[in-house]
Amino acid sequence: VWLRRCTHYLxxxxxxxxxxxxxxxxxxxxxxxxxxxxxxxxFSISQTLMLVVGATYYLTFTGVPGTATYYALIMTVYTWIxxxxxxxxxxxxxxxxxxxxxxxxxxxxxxxxxxxxxxHSLILFGGVLCGMSLPLFNMVNLITVxxxxxxxxxxxxxxxxxxxxxxxxxxxxxxxxxxxxxxGAGAVLACTFAAxxxxxxxxxxxxxx
Numbered sequence: 001v002w003l004r005r006c007t008h009y010l011x012x013x014x015x016x017x018x019x020x021x022x023x024x025x026x027x028x029x030x031x032x033x034x035x036x037x038x039x040x041x042x043f044s045i046s047q048t049l050m051l052v053v054g055a056t057y058y059l060t061f062t063g064v065p066g067t068a069t070y071y072a073l074i075m076t077v078y079t080w081i082x083x084x085x086x087x088x089x090x091x092x093x094x095x096x097x098x099x100x101x102x103x104x105x106x107x108x109x110x111x112x113x114x115x116x117x118x119x120h121s122l123i124l125f126g127g128v129l130c131g132m133s134l135p136l137f138n139m140v141n142l143i144t145v146x147x148x149x150x151x152x153x154x155x156x157x158x159x160x161x162x163x164x165x166x167x168x169x170x171x172x173x174x175x176x177x178x179x180x181x182x183x184g185a186g187a188v189l190a191c192t193f194a195a196x197x198x199x200x201x202x203x204x205x206x207x208x209x
Contacts, residue, residue, distance in 0.1 A: 007204055008061055012071070015054035017078060040142070044135040044182035045189060051075065051101045052130045052190045055108050056122065056197030061204070065113035068126075072105035100137045104130045108194075123194040131190030135182030 054075075055068035076099040107129035108122070115121035 004204060007207065011200070011204070012054065012058060012074065015050060015057070018050060040138070041135075041178045041182045041185070044138050044178075045186050047101070047138070048104070048131050048134045048182075048186040048190050049193045051104060051134065052108065052127060053193040053197040053200070055105050055130075056126065056194045057200050059108065059112055059122070060119060060198050060201045063117060065109045065117075068105045068108040068112070069102060072099070072101040075101050100134065100141045103137055104134045107133055119198050123191055123198060127191035127194035128187045130194075131186030131188070132183040135179045135186060138182075139179050 051072060055071045058071045059065070059068045061067075108126040111126035111129055112118075112122045115125065
């Protein structure tokens with residue numbers, strides 16, 4: 001039992017730390033200013049996948065609806081701690097720090113609870129709900145924080161001369177709405193990663209048997 005629990009907590013920490021790193025990159029004003037919607041879509045999807053695999057693993061491991069939201073809270077706290085450390089080093093703290101994963105994780109919990117702990121429904125409904133919702137919440141998040149272009153001028157790149165700092169972000173790399181693109185791709189991929197989270201849980205039990 002203790003070995004299984006240690007493996008479980010180790011996995012939670014590893015996934016949550018990687019989620020935190022993805023979140024910090026999604027809020028990297030240097031990268032975001034250059035690539036704008038492209039980075040928004042890519043990082044929205046990556047955060048969706050990291051959230052859904054960890055939350056699904058945790059949820060099916062405990063079997064208690066609500067633990068997916070708790071996992072998202074772990075991601076949030078890790079990110080605040082990491083960004084707080086970056087802020088102490090002079091990094092702009094006010095770019096993407098709000099807990100965007102909590103509502104998406106709540107939808108995962110809701111799908112699990114509403115279907116009476118049905119794993120297949122969790123994978124299908126929970127994955128789709130999480131994949132479709134996180135890019136939307138991420139856009140609301142972007143609206144509430146400082147303008148990345150303004151932030152880029154306030155914190156110029158240390159490795160480039162001022163005249164090479166981009167004046168305009170490259171909008172339009174992906175056409176139409178980046179939220180729709182991120183939600184569409186996320187909805188498909190999140191189901192796969194939700195299934196992976198369930199399977200990792202099964203494997204953990206087999207490894208520790």
